[in-house]
Amino acid sequence: MNTLHFLQHYWWALVSLLGAILVFLLFVQGLQSLLLKTAGDKASKDLVVKYAGHKWEITFTTLVTFGGAAFASFPLFYSTSFGGAYWLWMAILFLFVIQAVSFEYRDAAGNLLGTRTYEIFLFLNGALGSFLLGVAVATLFSGGSFIMEKTAITDADSPAISYWTNGWHGLEGLLNPFNLLLGLVVYFAARTLALLFIISKAEQNQVPAFVEKCRKQLPVVAGIFVLLFVAFALWLCLRSGYRSIDGAMTEVPFVYWNTLWTRPWMLAILVFGVIYVLFGLIRQLLGKGERYNFYWVGTGVILAVWAVLMSAGFGGNAYFISNYDPEMSLTLANSSSSLFTLRVMAIVSIAIPFVIAYIAWAWRKLR
Amino acid sequence: MDSLINLSRMQFALTAMYHWLFVPLTLGLGFIIAFMETRYYRTGDEFWKKMTQFWMKLFAINFAIGIATGIILEFEFGTNWSNYSWFVGDIFGAPLAIEGIFAFFMESTFFAVMYFGWEKVSKKAHLVSTWLTAIGTNLSAVWILIANSWMQYPTGMAFNPDTARNEMVDFWSVVFSPVAINKILHTVTNAYVLAAVVVIGVSAWFLLKNREQLLARKSIKIATIFGFVSLLVLIFTGDGSAYNVAKVQPMKLAAMEGLYDGENGAPLVAFGILNPEKDICEDPEVAEDPYLFEISFPKMLSLLATREMDGFVPGINDIIRGGYEFTDREGNTYIEPSFDEKKAQGTLAVHALKAYQDAKKSGDQAAMDQARTILDENFQYFGYHYIEEPEDLVPNVPLTFYAFHLMVSLGMFFLLLFVLYFWAERKNKLENQRWLLWLGIISIPLVYICSQSGWIVAEVGRQPWTIQNLLPVNASISGVESDHVLTTLILFGVLFTTLLAAELHIMFKQINKGA
Incomplete structure (x- = not known):
């Protein structure tokens, strides 16, 4: 394994980890999705906004850093996916803009649009934002309708190196059942974590009736989450995909299962993730360790998503398949930054544990 | 487009x-x-x-x-x-x-x-x-x-x-x-x-x-x-x-100052109203004044741009026409090429890139090396290939x-x-x-x-x-x-x-x- 090959995989693993942490942190969106119905009265709403309001910046920053890291390490993905699936990403961005202001503006005097509007903004971000992020991530497996030709830059009349082949620019992904399934998995994961988060704070909670409501809702929401995740995992393992073999894109049946199976450490991460999730949920259903089940399930979600995302790109897999022409698909090898840049970024990444440490400190202090 | x-x-x-x-x-x-x-x-x-x-x-x-x-x-x-x-x-x-x-x-x-x-x-x-x-x-x-x-x-x-x-x-x-x-x-x-x-x-x-x-x-x-x-x-x-x-x-500086024709000891415009009729590369015989009104500090633009009172500051037209002596940030002094020359170099670079990629596909190493040399020699003006007219260069x-x-x-x-x-x-x-x-x-x-x-x-700018x-x-x-x-x-x-x-x-x- 040469250095470039190693660093491409190192960065794919890191970007995947950021994506996995982002999915866990979407519990903030899960909280917001409770706003319009579950948290019906003012006290419950205030509580939800307070909990989400203390944490939303970390989720937001993780999303931004996920984008920045993807740009720095795999600029061709950034260029092809964002420039092509224009509407899908724009929809996500709109939903995150309206979230960012709503916590501060919701209760502020003179907020012009009224408290209810900002609550709707938060709800939309919570429900649709998490769902659409899941749909966007699903395109790593289901691909996109793009043409990508790096040499197009030499054509002065039409220098764009990538085009989407239809006018829907990513919205057509909403018609793909696989994408929809992952969107729903992410939404229900966020909501499950949100309910667990509220329950974990039951001792300091001023609105016990709301916590009770969350407890009652959890088995249904968590049950749907687990069922959908199992369905997704099975579908993923049964899917065929493309892999770069001897310089040509070759269709490989069960490609993601094959990637996991041939890398026992990756499969182990996935298995441990699932075990953690189930352990946390079962403990919760048995009424044990309420304060910590959020962290058990959260850790499980991070591990499971991390393994799933890594499987998209490892093993020479095409992690962004061109459904127009598979030869144009993106792999870690053909879409990454140069060895020099990846090396610089790898040195920078040494600081990540330090960043995680101070976030953990702040999290603990603001509990 | x-x-x-x-x-x-x-x-x-x-x-x-x-x-x-x-x-x-x-x-x-x-x-x-x-x-x-x-x-x-x-x-x-x-x-x-x-x-x-x-x-x-x-x-x-x-x-x-x-x-x-x-x-x-x-x-x-x-x-x-x-x-x-x-x-x-x-x-x-x-x-x-x-x-x-x-x-x-x-x-x-x-x-x-x-x-x-x-x-x-x-x-x-x-x-x-x-x-x-x-x-x-x-x-x-x-x-x-x-x-x-x-x-x-x-x-x-x-x-x-x-x-x-x-x-x-x-x-x-x-x-x-x-x-x-x-x-x-x-x-x-x-x-x-x-x-x-x-x-x-x-x-x-x-x-x-x-x-x-x-x-x-x-x-x-x-x-x-x-x-x-x-x-x-x-x-x-x-x-x-x-x-x-x-x-x-330099084109940005020229636009900031509304400077169409450069000069040694160029003044710095403290206040001015631009002449809307002014255009680039006009015939010097009938060229419009760039300002309807202006208050200037003599030689100050030269001092600002070159650290010399009588240094030459190129204007928009000079940058398009080239032919003046220019010292870049690294201290290299050369005669500035015209827009046409830069565009020609940019086109050479882009065509060399295309030739390099074609040669690579056909496995022709000699052609690759030749294209690479042309590309490297002309790359500094790569982007000019995409600029159609001189006026497109002006902000x-x-x-x-x-x-x-x-x-x-x-x-x-x-x-x-x-x-x-x-x-x-x-x-x-x-x-x-x-x-x-x-x-x-x-x-x-x-x-x-x-x-x-x-x-x-x-x-x-x-x-x-x-x-x-x-x-x-x-x-x-x-x-x-x-x-x-x-x-x-x-x-x-x-x-x-x-x-x-x-x-x-x-x-x-x-x-x-x-x-």
């Missing part, structure tokens, strides 16, 4: 300008708040805590919308400038990622502690969090400004014909480029001046209303000193900026010229404002000078206009280039249909304007409420 380019530019400009409405206040106010809290920490006086919390509330209202517009900017590099993202992503992406890892997490994490943690962490930990929030917001600006400076002065990279993109070869050259250092200092001190003027303006309003007088006077004292020192650095780095622009973007002169002069004039005005406030505060005469208090309030919109003008000079000489806007865009970009442009326009209105309304209410 043209409408797509212009709409993409408009959308990016709209987002950047809205972003820059909110960010400068947080950059400067962060340090002002940190200083106030330090006073609280040292004295234990509750007054300083109350004061810190008042300004912190305004900081928080502003902070969220700054973050919101920031995320759009980052992702628009991909959505609207996808060619750019690949062509230079190997270099440009790194500062963005480092900004995320080092700065965003720092500011957002410690902002939460600063804002919500008064009762949850120790006094010392809270103070440290406030300082780290201020440092984090400024670090964030540093990295994005490094990235921006690199676009204006590409350095530390090499073109790789195998991947058809530029690749980083010297990280420190990107980070410590002289253009970047000057730009960072100039831009953040501009933000400090803005924050200082806002603090003075809000405090002046309190004094006019006979409210929060102690808070207002103390705030004015801090803001005046902070603003004055920042403005001195701003002026000093402004001079450095002009020098850098003269060396690396919007009136916009750049007026924005530049407005920025400089307002900068001088703020120097006077700080001196007046410093004097009045020292002499205990602030409350009696109602005109001065009103001047402070009026200065708030003026400082925003000044700050925005600076961005217009920097960004409009460098058109048509996204990467100076290497990639123009028409070769940087995504393959999206223009009506889609128009739709998102309208949506962003409506959303940002609505949120700005809400933000201002909340700010006014909060200020009215007092500490």
Whole structure:
């Protein structure tokens, strides 16, 4: 394994980890999705906004850093996916803009649009934002309708190196059942974590009736989450995909299962993730360790998503398949930054544990 | 194609300008708040805590919308400038990622502690969090400004014909480029001046209303000193900026000054009205005067641009025609090629790239080597291949010229404002000078206009280039249909304007409420 090959995989693993942490942190969106119905009265709403309001910046920053890291390490993905699936990403961005202001503006005097509007903004971000992020991530497996030709830059009349082949620019992904399934998995994961988060704070909670409501809702929401995740995992393992073999894109049946199976450490991460999730949920259903089940399930979600995302790109897999022409698909090898840049970024990444440490400190202090 | 380019530019400009409405206040106010809290920490006086919390509330209202517009900017590099993202992503992406890892997490994490943690962490930990929030917001600006400076002065990279993109070869050259250092200092001190003027303006309003007088006077004292020192650095780095622009973007300097025909001992226009009839490359016999009216300082533009009273400053026409002696930032002196010559070289480079890739496909190493040599020899003008006509090389002169002069004039005005406030505060005469208090309030919109003008000079003045000489806007865009970009442009326009209105309304209410 040469250095470039190693660093491409190192960065794919890191970007995947950021994506996995982002999915866990979407519990903030899960909280917001409770706003319009579950948290019906003012006290419950205030509580939800307070909990989400203390944490939303970390989720937001993780999303931004996920984008920045993807740009720095795999600029061709950034260029092809964002420039092509224009509407899908724009929809996500709109939903995150309206979230960012709503916590501060919701209760502020003179907020012009009224408290209810900002609550709707938060709800939309919570429900649709998490769902659409899941749909966007699903395109790593289901691909996109793009043409990508790096040499197009030499054509002065039409220098764009990538085009989407239809006018829907990513919205057509909403018609793909696989994408929809992952969107729903992410939404229900966020909501499950949100309910667990509220329950974990039951001792300091001023609105016990709301916590009770969350407890009652959890088995249904968590049950749907687990069922959908199992369905997704099975579908993923049964899917065929493309892999770069001897310089040509070759269709490989069960490609993601094959990637996991041939890398026992990756499969182990996935298995441990699932075990953690189930352990946390079962403990919760048995009424044990309420304060910590959020962290058990959260850790499980991070591990499971991390393994799933890594499987998209490892093993020479095409992690962004061109459904127009598979030869144009993106792999870690053909879409990454140069060895020099990846090396610089790898040195920078040494600081990540330090960043995680101070976030953990702040999290603990603001509990 | 043209409408797509212009709409993409408009959308990016709209987002950047809205972003820059909110960010400068947080950059400067962060340090002002940190200083106030330090006073609280040292004295234990509750007054300083109350004061810190008042300004912190305004900081928080502003902070969220700054973050919101920031995320759009980052992702628009991909959505609207996808060619750019690949062509230079190997270099440009790194500062963005480092900004995320080092700065965003720092500011957002410690902002939460600063804002919500008064009762949850120790006094010392809270103070440290406030300082780290201020440092984090400024670090964030540093990295994005490094990235921006690199676009204006590409350095530390090499073109790789195998991947058809530029690749980083010297990280420190990107980070410590002289253009970047000057730009960072100039831009953040501009933000400090803005924050200082806002603090003075809000405090002046309190004094006019006979409210929060102690808070207002103390705030004015801090803001005046902070603003004055920042403005001195701003002026000093402004001079450095002009020098850098003269060396690396001479067309921008020519547009800033409305200079069509260069000369030795060129005057600096202090105030002027441009002649709308003026055009590029006119017949000298019938050429229009570039100004309808102007007041100039003799030889000062030459001094600014070349550090010599009689140095030659090229005008727009000279840059298009070439043929004059030019010394670049590295000290190399050469005869500047004309637009036609640069375009020919750019075309040679692009064709050589195509030939290289064709030769690579057919496995012809000799042809690859030959194409590579031609590419390397002509690469410095690669982007000229995409520029059709000489006039496409010229940025919007009136916009750049007026924005530049407005920025400089307002900068001088703020120097006077700080001196007046410093004097009045020292002499205990602030409350009696109602005109001065009103001047402070009026200065708030003026400082925003000044700050925005600076961005217009920097960004409009460098058109048509996204990467100076290497990639123009028409070769940087995504393959999206223009009506889609128009739709998102309208949506962003409506959303940002609505949120700005809400933000201002909340700010006014909060200020009215007092500490």
